[in-house]
Structures are given as C-alpha cells and as structure tokens.
Amino acid sequence: MKCVKCGHEGAHTDFRYLYNARIDASIAVRQCPKCGAWNSVDELTGEAGVEVVAGGAPWGKSAGVEGLAGDVAQDDTG
Numbered sequence: 001m002k003c004v005k006c007g008h009e010g011a012h013t014d015f016r017y018l019y020n021a022r023i024d025a026s027i028a029v030r031q032c033p034k035c036g037a038w039n040s041v042d043e044l045t046g047e048a049g050v051e052v053v054a055g056g057a058p059w060g061k062s063a064g065v066e067g068l069a070g071d072v073a074q075d076d077t078g
C-alpha cells in the first residue's frame with residue numbers, strides 16, 4: 001500500500017495496525033511508519049484508501065465514539 005499523505009510505499013503489514021474500522025467490512029486503519037498518518041486500508045487487497053483524520057471517518061459515523069473527547073470550547077476566555 002501507499003501512504004495517502006507522504007507517498008511512502010510498503011507492504012500493508014509494514015504499516016502499524018491500529019484497529020478495524022468496521023466489524024462488517026475488511027477496512028482497517030493502519031499508521032504510516034514514516035509520517036505517522038492514519039490510512040484506511042482494505043485488508044483484502046492491501047490497497048490504501050484515504051487518510052483518516054478526526055471527524056472525517058470515510059465510512060460514516062459509527063460506534064457513537066465521536067464527541068467523547070470534544071474540542072476545548074473557545075468561548076471561555078471572557
């Protein structure tokens with residue numbers, strides 16, 4: 001697979017496995033050993049999908065974990 005962020009190429013097993021994005025699909029999240037970007041990857045084909053960023057889950061919302069670690073409010077300064 002090829003990192004969608006820095007272009008680093010390697011076997012998808014060289015990318016650190018983080019978790020399975022969906023229990024009903026072969027999409028997993030792996031971290032680039034070079035730049036640390038999170039890539040979604042199809043475990044069956046080894047093809048990288050998209051970079052995984054907070055709030056941008058390419059497979060849609062799931063598990064209800066979004067929002068558990070919310071951003072710090074910006075309106076507490078005054």
Ligand SMILES: [Zn+2]
Nearest residue numbers: 003006032035
């Ligand atoms: Zn990378």
